[in-house]
Every structure is written in structure tokens, then in C-alpha cells.
Amino acid sequence: MAKLTIKKLSKNYGALKCLENVNLEIDDGQLAVIVGPSGCGKSTILRCIAGLETLSEGSILIDDELISDKEPRYRDVAMVFQCYALYPHMTVRKNLSLGLEHTTKLSKKEIQERVEKIAGILKISKLLERKPNQLSGGESQRVAVGRALVRKPKIFLLDEPLSAIDTKLRRELRNELKKIQREFNITSVYVTHDQEEAMALGDKLVILYNGKIHQIGTPEDIFKNPENEFVAGFIGKPPMNFFELKVENKNGKYYLESEELTYEISEGYFKRYLYKYGREKLIMGIRPSSIKLATQNTSTLDTKTNIATVLLIENMGNEDYVHLVLKSKRLIMKIVSENFLKIGDKISFSFEEEDMYLFDIENKKSLKE
Amino acid sequence: MSSKKLIVKNTSRKVFVHLFLYIITASLLFPLFWMIMTSFKPSTEWVSYPPTWIPNDPTLSNYIFILFGTSGNFARTYASAVVPYLNTVFVSVTATFIALVVGVLGSYSLSRFRTRGVSSLISIIMPRMFPPMAMIIPMMIFFQVIRAIDTYWGLIIVYIGFTLPYSVFMLKGFMDNVPKEYTEAAMMDGLSEWQILLKVWIPVIKNGLMTTALFLLILNWTEYTFALTLSSREVETITLTLAKLFSNEAGTYYGPQSALGILAAIPTIIFGIFIHKYLAYGFTFGTLKK
Numbered sequence: 001m002a003k004l005t006i007k008k009l010s011k012n013y014g015a016l017k018c019l020e021n022v023n024l025e026i027d028d029g030q031l032a033v034i035v036g037p038s039g040c041g042k043s044t045i046l047r048c049i050a051g052l053e054t055l056s057e058g059s060i061l062i063d064d065e066l067i068s069d070k071e072p073r074y075r076d077v078a079m080v081f082q083c084y085a086l087y088p089h090m091t092v093r094k095n096l097s098l099g100l101e102h103t104t105k106l107s108k109k110e111i112q113e114r115v116e117k118i119a120g121i122l123k124i125s126k127l128l129e130r131k132p133n134q135l136s137g138g139e140s141q142r143v144a145v146g147r148a149l150v151r152k153p154k155i156f157l158l159d160e161p162l163s164a165i166d167t168k169l170r171r172e173l174r175n176e177l178k179k180i181q182r183e184f185n186i187t188s189v190y191v192t193h194d195q196e197e198a199m200a201l202g203d204k205l206v207i208l209y210n211g212k213i214h215q216i217g218t219p220e221d222i223f224k225n226p227e228n229e230f231v232a233g234f235i236g237k238p239p240m241n242f243f244e245l246k247v248e249n250k251n252g253k254y255y256l257e258s259e260e261l262t263y264e265i266s267e268g269y270f271k272r273y274l275y276k277y278g279r280e281k282l283i284m285g286i287r288p289s290s291i292k293l294a295t296q297n298t299s300t301l302d303t304k305t306n307i308a309t310v311l312l313i314e315n316m317g318n319e320d321y322v323h324l325v326l327k328s329k330r331l332i333m334k335i336v337s338e339n340f341l342k343i344g345d346k347i348s349f350s351f352e353e354e355d356m357y358l359f360d361i362e363n364k365k366s367l368k369e
Numbered sequence: 370m371s372s373k374k375l376i377v378k379n380t381s382r383k384v385f386v387h388l389f390l391y392i393i394t395a396s397l398l399f400p401l402f403w404m405i406m407t408s409f410k411p412s413t414e415w416v417s418y419p420p421t422w423i424p425n426d427p428t429l430s431n432y433i434f435i436l437f438g439t440s441g442n443f444a445r446t447y448a449s450a451v452v453p454y455l456n457t458v459f460v461s462v463t464a465t466f467i468a469l470v471v472g473v474l475g476s477y478s479l480s481r482f483r484t485r486g487v488s489s490l491i492s493i494i495m496p497r498m499f500p501p502m503a504m505i506i507p508m509m510i511f512f513q514v515i516r517a518i519d520t521y522w523g524l525i526i527v528y529i530g531f532t533l534p535y536s537v538f539m540l541k542g543f544m545d546n547v548p549k550e551y552t553e554a555a556m557m558d559g560l561s562e563w564q565i566l567l568k569v570w571i572p573v574i575k576n577g578l579m580t581t582a583l584f585l586l587i588l589n590w591t592e593y594t595f596a597l598t599l600s601s602r603e604v605e606t607i608t609l610t611l612a613k614l615f616s617n618e619a620g621t622y623y624g625p626q627s628a629l630g631i632l633a634a635i636p637t638i639i640f641g642i643f644i645h646k647y648l649a650y651g652f653t654f655g656t657l658k659k
Contacts, residue, residue: 050553050557052553052556052557072553072557073556073560078557079557083550085548085551085554087551087554087572089573089575098560147558151558
């Protein structure tokens, strides 16, 4: 039962700026996922909350109580490490109980009860007398989660806890983690580089890049309304296609144009999003799933349709990722599996103007606010 | 055809490798064999030519001489080697224990807190880089001043100083391999700095600790130079006794020397066997995936 607040957090290693002015609020019982490419500083935020790193600037509060100057053991925060870091010389039981012995005044009997209970919830009761080197990856993972949760901490931190586990089990454990987090109703911060995992897990997504927060929001919100080009390109699989286009006005009609692509937009669309935009060029993004095959017949081109050559088809089962080449530009289209497409085919494709994302060419911010 | 060829090749290779290993092992064990044999030989056979490999006339007189300082077969009598033996046990075990404890504390702080400057390996091992002989004269004078000559504590202090650099050097190597996540997990589990050392680090580096202990014990057990110059009269150690087994009439007492050598080797061999599994298993850090 706790609210976590991070205010103006900065972290420098010498001249290297690792985190810059990070502001974040996570409500009671919420699961926030910090996601970003490797080296963006996401683990550092976690380590700052845990007290394993000192802050260069800013403060961290739990329920309005300043914790950022406290030692880790007085913060009432628990963490699951990427490599689990189970104590190799202790049994699972001891691994689970050690934290309770040192942070609480519970009697031995109460501690054992808590350990048994959490082991039951995590289905590791049978493993209690084993040593960590006798556990599989998934089992170690459960024990690591158990070790963190048995203390009933205010804040639960997870640092890429599923990255060492194979895909199928990862999905299973992911759902289980979310279920457990709900059951315990514990404020959690989860770090991952996998945007799919982030979308599936998070109540709240925090997109971090180069030590700066680029957007905070629900997964749906971030997917639908990315605030800038980076977020748009990072979230979504396969990634969004981007074009650098010029805005042209010919005979009262509006076009987005480049060497590879021409696309007519309606006057209403222009007035809504581009009327005030002063620059000549912009960045247009289109999700692979928004691109539709127009027709096999390339002669009936309308002003919203372009022609491309099929370069590669990735079969994903019920859908295909079709890689296309438009002159020198590559793009990806996601369609329901069609057997008739072949490599080298010329196809025409189109998309709805409302599916386009528009970004400022200079500051990369979305023009569709 | 080709597979047959391969088998033949493999077999001849195996034979060759085994032969090679037997030769190495034999040459390593030969001195020990020779020492054991000599310890059971009467004085006439010690240096006889041609040598007797197995004693013609085996005797326990060498051992009796070592234990009681006298035996019917010897012209001279010595003091029993029991007291030097116990001295060696006391001094080297105490010094090893203290050097190990101090070494653990020192290397823990160097490894855990990554202190700059002093933590450079060279500076730790520096005191061991010039020959002990170079230090002995000033140390003798200093020990005279502080009345430490010919005392147990004096010798123990010297031995601690002599082995501590190795202790820190070796232990730091093991401790640097302790994954930092163990420490961090322990910090979050509420362990204090002392508890992190005692409950996490020491169990994790147990193998390294045992290896270091054996190494230090052997160093202290076999030390000669400091013992000779700083405590040869009152606190005699085995190495000094060995050197004293000599008389002008009979020359070196090879038989009793061998007997004492055997007796002196037994404790370190037993300790070595006792910690063999730690040495053999080497370093396995259980669960951590790297």
C-alpha cells in the first residue's frame, strides 16, 4: 500500500549523464513498466529506488516520506534481479526467510509460516529444501520473486526478471507475475527492453530513451498517440514505417510527397494538422498494420495509392510481414497471410489518412495533439 | 577403414599420454619415496654405494632418535624434536589463522568498496618483492629493541607480516569474483555490512578461503630464514631442528632428517586431503547466469 514519487531525478557518472530530470508517479497498487532500449538508464532508475545507487539530484518518496537518503534496508523495498542472485549456499527456505529474519521482529514460527504460505502461492513448496543450483530457470525465477514478496515490501522492483527464460515459459510467467502483483496489490516497477512484455504487463508505461522520459501513459494511449517519433517507432511490432515528406499544394489539392511516395490528403486533414506547421518537410509514420493491399491491378492508381516491389515475406503463421521496396526506401506491411504474394511482385498499397502519424522534422514531436 | 585408423590412433595416443603422466607422477613422487626409505635405513645405508632402494636392514631408530633425542645407534644426543614440532604447530597455525582473518577483512574492504590506489595488486604484494634477507638485519635490531627476539609472539607477528600480503592478494582475487548482485540482494534483505561478509561472502568464497589457508599454512610451516635469525634459541621450529641434525664426526644425520621430514609433512598432507574437495571443485558460483 504505497505511492511512489520520483522528483527531478538525475544521475551522472562523471560527465556522463545517465538520467536527466526524471519525474514519475506510481499510484498505490499500480504496475509501472519502464521500457526502453538497452543502456537507456532504466535499470539505473530501479537501482536508485532500491538505494543501490546514489542520486546526483532529485528525490524519491514513498507515501510522501523521503527515502532517497536512506540505506536500502530501511526503505522497505524489494527487488528481483535479472540473474536472480539467489544465495548459492542456502536452501530455498533459507533464501526466502533471510530477509524476514533481518528486517522484521517476527518469531521463527511466524517466519516459517510466511515462507510456507508464499511458497504455496508460487508453487515452490516442494523445492524448499533444495539449493539454487538444483533449480531450473523458471523455478529460480519463482524463488527470486518469492524472496522479494515474502517481506511484503511497500515497493516491488523487477529488473528484467524474465530475460533469461525461454519464450514460451516467459509468457506463462509473465501472466503469473501480473496475477500475483494484483493479488498482493503491491506497487511495482518493472524494467524491460521488450516492448511486447511491457504492453502486456503494464498499467502504466514509461518510455525511457537516453536517460530521459519520452512518454508516460497506458499501453493503449501510448500505442495510439505517441508523443514523438522515438515512441512511435519503439512501440509496435513490426516497427512503424517513417517517411520524410514535403507538403505540397497543387491546384488547390494537398499532397504529401517525396521521391518515393505521393499521397493526397484532404483539405480538412491539412487544416487540422498542418495549417499551422511552418516547415517545408515533415516526418510521416504509418504502422505496418495500417497499410492495405489496394489491388492487383496497377493501372487504376488513385492519388492515395503507391506501387512497391515485394522484397521479402516473413511468415508469422496467420499473418505475414511483407517487406516492400519503394525505389530506395524499404517499408513493412502486416497483412493476413496471403499465399498469392511472391518475392519480386509489384503491388499497390494504400492507407487511410487518419492512420498516419505526423511528426515535426526538427523536434520530432507529434503534430497530431 | 578410416574409423579403424582413428581408433588405432586414439589408442596409441592414450598410451602415450598415460605413459607421460606416469613418468611425471613418478618423478614427482620419487623424492618422497626416497625420504620414506631413508627414514627406515640404518646409518650405514644412508649414503651407501650402490644405493639400497629398499632398506636391507629396516629400523625405527631414526624415529626414536627424533622423538627422544637419543638412540643407541647414534654417537651424539640431541634434544627431542617434540618441542620444536609443537612450536611449529602453535606458531604457524596461530599466524595462519590471524593472517587469514585480517586478510579476509582487508580484502573484503578492498574488493567491496573498490578503493582506488591502495587496491592496486602491486602495492599489496610489494612487501614480498624484495628478498627476506634484505629485511632481516633491521628487523633483528628492531626486535631486539622491542624485546621480541626468541618469543612466540615475536615469531607469530613476523609470520603474519610475512603471509598477510599473500592472504590479501589471493582472497581479493576470489572476492572480486563474487557477483555484486549477491551483495545487493543481501543489502535489500536487511543485512548489515558484517552480516554480508559473514553470511554471504565467506560461504560463497569458501573454496578460495580453504585454498588460501592451505597456502599460508605451508608457507608458515616451512619458513626457515626468520626463525633462524629471530628465534633460534628459545623458540625452535622444525626447520631449525632439521638443520641442526649434524655432527662433525658423523656428518649430516640423513636418517633422522628424513624421519623428521616425514613427520613434518604429515599435518600439511592431512590438511590438504581434508580440503581436497574444495581445491578440486575450484570455483562454482551456483545459480548466477552470466
